[in-house]
Amino acid sequence: MMQGIADNIVNLFCSENPHPDFWDWEGIISYTEKAYVPEGTLNFSREEMEDLNKEKLREKILDSMLKRYEEKEQEFGTELIRELERVVLLRVVDQKWMDHIDDMEQLQHGVRLRAYGQKDPVIEYKFESFEMFEEMNRNIQSDVVRIILNTHIDRNRMPQREKVAEPVTASHGVDVKKPVVRKSKIGRNEPCPCGSGKKYKKCCGIDD
Incomplete structure (x- = not known):
């Protein structure tokens, strides 16, 4: 893909005239740096511009994108x-x-x-x-x-795997309270729940 993009940039901003003086250098640099590579990447001196032909320019643009890709691969x-x-x-x-x-x-x-x-x-x-x-x-x-x-990628905002909640026990220094069990009150004249057939007050509730 990057090879095709480099070709398109050269075809778009370089006239049919092979001499670099007739190419749109401002367009080449501005377009490439705004879309693909950081600002200042294509910092050609006047001598470098004069020395380039279309094929060398294409290689320069492609190399700058490949370098940027390698940086991203290391980052991610x-x-x-x-x-x-x-x-x-x-x-x-x-x-x-x-x-x-x-x-x-x-x-x-x-x-x-x-x-x-x-x-x-x-x-x-x-x-x-x-x-x-x-x-x-x-x-x-x-x-x-x-x-x-x-x-x-903002790694500080990436979701972190949550820890599984550990059961709270007395060994953690936490006072674990047992749930309060409430018993329903049995009337003294009601049948004893033990199944004896006697009244509660004369059976299991004799000591109450």
């Missing part, structure tokens, strides 16, 4: 960054694909109107749908790499 760890890549890719592809479907529906409507202008709607549709598909792929690459290279 291999397992976490792989999970981040998976989640980001799925979400971006899903969103861009839904947008692409909407764009294709609009294209179909527009192509029908062009038939009135004596243009072949089939050719127009094939050409533009291919261009839109290629643009979708470029946008997916750009968004996935941009999100990954600019993601930060």
Whole structure:
């Protein structure tokens, strides 16, 4: 993905003229640093600019993104960054694909109107749908790499595994009170609950 992004940046900001004086250096640096790498990464001197051709510039941009990725991999760890890549890719592809479907529906409507202008709607549709598909792929690459290279993790806010509550016992220095058991009062003339058939006052309650 990063190789494709580096290619797109060079194609976007470098004119067909091979001499660096005709390239949009401000655009190259501003776009790359705002989207993918920290500010000050592409700090070219005048001599370096004069010495670069498109291929060398492409390598410089790619190297800066790869270095940023290595920093992120060290920051997150291999397992976490792989999970981040998976989640980001799925979400971006899903969103861009839904947008692409909407764009294709609009294209179909527009192509029908062009038939009135004596243009072949089939050719127009094939050409533009291919261009839109290629643009979708470029946008997916750009968004996935941009999100990954600019993601930060606040480890202080990451959820911590809670400890299992330990039973409170007297060995912890805590005075554990037993629950109070209340017994219902039995009338003296009621049958004794022991089942003897005698009144309570003449049986188990004789001492009360």
